[in-house]
Every structure is written in C-alpha cells, then in structure tokens.
Amino acid sequence: MNFRTSVVASIVTALFLGGSAVAQERLAFGATNSQSAHYAYFAALSQIVNTTYPEKYQASVVETGATVDNLKRMSRSQLDLGLVTTSTLYQAYNGTKEFEGRPIESKLLWAYSLAPQDVITLRDQGYETLADLEGQRMGPGMRGSSTETTSEEVFELFGIKPDWVRGTNAELANAIKDGRAVGFVKSAVGTQFEPPRVCRRLQLLRDWSHDEENSAV
The missing domain is CATH 3.40.190.10 (Periplasmic binding protein-like II)
Structure with missing residues (x-):
C-alpha cells in the first residue's frame, strides 16, 4: 500500500533552555516520541554530556509530546532543556497564541535541523x-x-x-x-x-x- x-x-528544530533551569547533577532533556529520529539525537546528546562530564552531570532523555509539551514542562522546571521549533519558541517567548498571557523566558542554544x-x-x-x-x-x-x-x-x-x-x-x-x-x-x-x-x-x-x-x- x-x-x-x-x-x-518548513520550520527549524532547535534546542531551548528554560530560563528557570539551573545546572544540576541530574539533567533532564525533553525530546519527543521515542520512535522519532529526534529522540535518537537527544539520546546521543545525553551520552556525550555524560561521557564528557562524568563527575558533574548525569543526563537522561525524557520522552515527551515534543515542542509545546517541552515548553510547558520547562516552565514548571520539570526539564532542564529540550527540543523546540523556532516558530513556537517565538510564540512562547512573546506570550502569543497558546501562550497568550503566559510568556516563557527562554534562551535558544542552537538549531540542528530543518x-x-x-x-x-x-x-x-x-x-x-x-x-x-x-x-x-x-x-x-x-x-x-x-x-x-x-x-x-x-x-x-x-x-x-x-x-x-x-x-x-x-x-x-x-x-x-x-x-x-x-x-x-x-x-x-x-x-x-x-x-x-x-x-x-x-x-x-x-x-x-x-x-x-x-x-x-
């Protein structure tokens, strides 16, 4: 069939750091559905962090509902960083659309994929x-x-x-x-x-x- x-x-997929997140020994990386290639990217990222800074951080990947879910979890300090799309990140930062009246202070770390x-x-x-x-x-x-x-x-x-x-x-x-x-x-x-x-x-x-x-x- x-x-x-x-x-x-076409939108840009990026990494976002919640403004309220504080570097800790345990880091939670919000990704997306575990069957997505983006999830594999975050799994590799957490492995790099754990290998490079074994005495400082213990990073783990959290399966989530992706961008909007990640932003909401980061606003509640449940995630330290996560996957977002830049279009939705703009809305969250400016408190528009779904984030009307509830802007989320944010920092864009880097963009890695269209x-x-x-x-x-x-x-x-x-x-x-x-x-x-x-x-x-x-x-x-x-x-x-x-x-x-x-x-x-x-x-x-x-x-x-x-x-x-x-x-x-x-x-x-x-x-x-x-x-x-x-x-x-x-x-x-x-x-x-x-x-x-x-x-x-x-x-x-x-x-x-x-x-x-x-x-x-």
Missing part, C-alpha cells in the same frame, strides 16, 4: 490536494507537538477545515489502520520524511502485525 506526501511548511511538515494520506484514497481534506478525519500531528499547532494554523490559513483526530503518533497510525482517519501530518528530519520505519508502517499497516514489522525493519 502506498501513500503520498505534501510538504506544508523540519518540513509532510501531509500523509493513503494513495488509494484518491486525495490529490489539501483542499480534498476538507471535512475529512485527519491527524494534525502528535498531541502536544509544534506540528499539531502549526498544522492547524496552516490549514486555517488556507480555509480548509479537516475533522481533526488527536493522539500520539502510534494512535494516529492505528486510526489510519482502523479507518478512523485518512491520514496525518508528520514532521520530517532535513528534507526527508522520518523515520523510514514509519513510512513502512504506513505502507504495510493493514497487512503486517507489529512483531512482523519490527523483525523486518
């Missing part, structure tokens, strides 16, 4: 344009992520109103499998849709079991 992708927007957002639908459903998704059940992205927020804003800008289905990436994939959604929006890494196993999961979702997929990838 095949699917098609359409690039909706993150285009792909609209994924099953090819055999016959969707050709974004306008075809009007009224259709679609996942805007993982719940609590910047992808979710940006997807809603972009579709609103185009005057298109899908029937949004909320959930984690796994829940959205299951929604496609069960026919409860026709597709979803997923951030990529660089210029490629990621991770490859997610592509294969979508392509073969209705034919393979989870165990078969894991053994084949």
Whole structure:
C-alpha cells in the first residue's frame, strides 16, 4: 500500500533552555516520541554530556509530546532543556497564541535541523490536494507537538477545515489502520520524511502485525 506526501511548511528544530533551569547533577532533556529520529539525537546528546562530564552531570532523555509539551514542562522546571521549533519558541517567548498571557523566558542554544511538515494520506484514497481534506478525519500531528499547532494554523490559513483526530503518533497510525482517519501530518528530519520505519508502517499497516514489522525493519 502506498501513500503520498505534501510538504506544508518548513520550520527549524532547535534546542531551548528554560530560563528557570539551573545546572544540576541530574539533567533532564525533553525530546519527543521515542520512535522519532529526534529522540535518537537527544539520546546521543545525553551520552556525550555524560561521557564528557562524568563527575558533574548525569543526563537522561525524557520522552515527551515534543515542542509545546517541552515548553510547558520547562516552565514548571520539570526539564532542564529540550527540543523546540523556532516558530513556537517565538510564540512562547512573546506570550502569543497558546501562550497568550503566559510568556516563557527562554534562551535558544542552537538549531540542528530543518523540519518540513509532510501531509500523509493513503494513495488509494484518491486525495490529490489539501483542499480534498476538507471535512475529512485527519491527524494534525502528535498531541502536544509544534506540528499539531502549526498544522492547524496552516490549514486555517488556507480555509480548509479537516475533522481533526488527536493522539500520539502510534494512535494516529492505528486510526489510519482502523479507518478512523485518512491520514496525518508528520514532521520530517532535513528534507526527508522520518523515520523510514514509519513510512513502512504506513505502507504495510493493514497487512503486517507489529512483531512482523519490527523483525523486518
């Protein structure tokens, strides 16, 4: 089974340091879903910190709902630093959109990847344009992520109103499998849709079991 992708927007994925965070012996790095390539990046980052400063820091990766979730956790001092997209970081810093009246003091450490957002639908459903998704059940992205927020804003800008289905990436994939959604929006890494196993999961979702997929990838 095949699917098609359409690039909706390109945003920069970055690292953000919460203004209230204080260097401690234990550091919590907020990442995203554990199946994402971005999570692997943070796992490697924590390993570098632990190897370079073994007597000073013990860093660990926390699986989260990505940008928006990370920002909220950092504002509560539950994370020391984390993944964000620069568009949402701007909103949080200035107290706009979802952060209206609740700005989060922030410091951008560095940007490490472009993150285009792909609209994924099953090819055999016959969707050709974004306008075809009007009224259709679609996942805007993982719940609590910047992808979710940006997807809603972009579709609103185009005057298109899908029937949004909320959930984690796994829940959205299951929604496609069960026919409860026709597709979803997923951030990529660089210029490629990621991770490859997610592509294969979508392509073969209705034919393979989870165990078969894991053994084949």
